[in-house]
Amino acid sequence: MRNLWTVFKFTFLGRFKTKSFVISTLSFAVLITVLCHLPAILSAFNADKPKTIGVLDDATGVAEDLAAYFGRTESSGVRIETFQDRGSKEANEQYAREQVDKKVWTGYLMLEPGQGDFPKAVYASTGTFGLALSEDLVAALQAIRNERILQEASVPQELRQRLNENIALEVRTIATATEDGGTKSDRQYLVEYFLVYALLTLLFIVNSMYGQLIAVGITTEKNSRVMELIVSSISSVQHLFGKVLAFFAIAILQTTIFLAVAAVNLITPDNRDFFKRWNVDPAAVPASLYVYFVLFFVLGFFLYAVLYAMIGSLTSRMEEAGQAAMPVILLLLIAFYIAIFGINAPRSTVVTAASFIPFFTPMVMFLRIGMANPAWWEIALSLVLLLATSLGVGWLAARVYRVGVLMYGKRPSVREIRQAMKSLGSQR
Numbered sequence: 001m002r003n004l005w006t007v008f009k010f011t012f013l014g015r016f017k018t019k020s021f022v023i024s025t026l027s028f029a030v031l032i033t034v035l036c037h038l039p040a041i042l043s044a045f046n047a048d049k050p051k052t053i054g055v056l057d058d059a060t061g062v063a064e065d066l067a068a069y070f071g072r073t074e075s076s077g078v079r080i081e082t083f084q085d086r087g088s089k090e091a092n093e094q095y096a097r098e099q100v101d102k103k104v105w106t107g108y109l110m111l112e113p114g115q116g117d118f119p120k121a122v123y124a125s126t127g128t129f130g131l132a133l134s135e136d137l138v139a140a141l142q143a144i145r146n147e148r149i150l151q152e153a154s155v156p157q158e159l160r161q162r163l164n165e166n167i168a169l170e171v172r173t174i175a176t177a178t179e180d181g182g183t184k185s186d187r188q189y190l191v192e193y194f195l196v197y198a199l200l201t202l203l204f205i206v207n208s209m210y211g212q213l214i215a216v217g218i219t220t221e222k223n224s225r226v227m228e229l230i231v232s233s234i235s236s237v238q239h240l241f242g243k244v245l246a247f248f249a250i251a252i253l254q255t256t257i258f259l260a261v262a263a264v265n266l267i268t269p270d271n272r273d274f275f276k277r278w279n280v281d282p283a284a285v286p287a288s289l290y291v292y293f294v295l296f297f298v299l300g301f302f303l304y305a306v307l308y309a310m311i312g313s314l315t316s317r318m319e320e321a322g323q324a325a326m327p328v329i330l331l332l333l334i335a336f337y338i339a340i341f342g343i344n345a346p347r348s349t350v351v352t353a354a355s356f357i358p359f360f361t362p363m364v365m366f367l368r369i370g371m372a373n374p375a376w377w378e379i380a381l382s383l384v385l386l387l388a389t390s391l392g393v394g395w396l397a398a399r400v401y402r403v404g405v406l407m408y409g410k411r412p413s414v415r416e417i418r419q420a421m422k423s424l425g426s427q428r
Contacts, residue, residue, distance in 0.1 A: 003234040007242025008249075015213075015250050025254055029261045036265035039274050050079045051133060053123075054096050054108035057082035060119050062111055065144045070136075078136050081105065100126055109137070118145045191280055192289070196370035197343060198262075199293050200363055202255065204336040207301060207362075210251045211308035211328065214243060218312030219321040236402045240313075244305045251301060292369050295383065300362025303390040304328060306397040313401045335360040339367045346372035356382055358389035 015021055034041070055063040067080040083099075086092045089110075096108035107125025121141055143164065150160045265271065266282060275282065307328050315321045338360060342351035346368050355365040355378070365382045368374045 004238045004242045007234065007239050008246045011217075011243050011246035012249055015246070021250070021254075025257060028258055032258055032261050033265050036262055036271065037268075040270040050077045051106040052079045052081055052104065054081050054083055054099055054105045056092055056111060057084055058111060060111060062119060062141075062144060066109075066140055069140045069143060078133065096124070100124075118148070191282055192285055192370050193343065195285060195289070196367060197340070200336070200339050200343075200367060202258070203297060203300065203363055203366070204332060206251050206255060206297075207304045208329065208332050210247050210301070211304050212325065214247050214305055215308040215312035215315075215321050215325050216318065217243065218309060219315050219318060222313070222316050223318070237398045240306070240309055240398060240401045244302065244309055247305060248301055255297070289370055292366060292379070296362040296366045296386075299383070299386045299390050303358065303362075303386070303393055304332065306390075306394045310397040310400050331359045335363045339363040342367060343371060356385060358386045361386045
């Protein structure tokens with residue numbers, strides 16, 4: 001146990017004191033800070049910049065009605081500016097284009113004869129026609145046309161107001177019987193959506209980054225022949241798990257820093273105002289989601305870490321380590337892409353089946369827990385399978401590591417590894 005602690009301490013401090021650790025931690029912390037304040041940053045860039053649209057003031061009176069409509073709905077950020085007829089359609093368009101070129105207007109709206117008694121609207125601008133602006137203009141024109149039809153039908157003003165009242169629709173996701181039987185709003189569902197997305201990305205980054213570091217570190221020790229001195233004084237198994245535990249501690253430390261930075265930034269006044277404005281409560285996310293994240297983080301890290309360590313023990317050169325690690329990288333990528341693409345269909349057959357495959361479980365089952373509310377026995381079964389696979393892979397990695405760290409030259413084949421393991425077993 002003392003040797004295990006020695007390896008752990010040496011590896012942990014050696015990694016902790018490197019410039020790369022400090023730089024990567026600070027870089028990700030800055031990136032997380034920027035992402036947490038992205039809504040406020042975008043709002044600051046777009047603040048006090050209403051979209052001004054020019055509309056020809058013709059006999060239809062639509063321009064005046066549009067100006068009155070958007071004057072009542074200032075939150076839309078659209079302002080209508082009317083202009084007088086220049087004598088011809090070409091002159092009107094020429095004047096409107098000049099205003100757009102001078103950036104006085106965002107765009108202009110031309111009214112042309114339609115099939116009915118209401119004119120056809122044609123919007124032109126130099127930029128893209130945003131979805132929000134499109135919806136605002138269509139809603140405004142629709143409201144104006146409806147109001148005119150109601151006036152022609154001599155519908156009383158009180159009845160017209162009742163017809164124009166907005167319908168409040170709140171979307172809720174029904175909780176399954178495996179939970180507390182409650183419900184959650186669409187806003188809460190959106191919070192969990194982005195939280196699960198962020199944590200899945202964190203799982204992938206940590207597993208891939210630290211897995212590569214483990215493999216490269218062991219290969220470097222083999223390449224410099226330091227490994228021969230190490231295994232002559234301590235057990236190779238102690239060396240394996242000492243390194244894995246040290247990198248696990250570093251990963252936990254760095255992940256905790258990232259989560260703490262995110263938490264601190266999310267409780268700043270601008271973000272609290274943003275959440276309040278959108279009726280979003282991050283505290284409404286169930287604590288069980290974070291507990292499951294820790295469970296899958298620990299088991300998933302151990303599973304992939306011992307795989308990377310086993311690969312590192314079988315390679316003697318740096319260029320071989322990356323090539324040998326490709327199967328593990330592919331497993332991680334497949335798990336990540338199933339989870340990311342499955343986040344919009346968490347109850348699909350592919351996602352459900354993949355959540356029980358141990359190499360995919362840490363990401364895919366966590367996705368299902370956050371978005372699909374699986375039954376408790378499904379979660380328990382996936383955890384048991386993941387734990388059993390992690391222990392089995394750990395046992396296999398320990399046996400391969402024992403013979404792999406002393407094998408130099410070309411990367412050994414599976415047959416050569418088996419023969420070396422049998423030979424070592426017969427000597428004991």
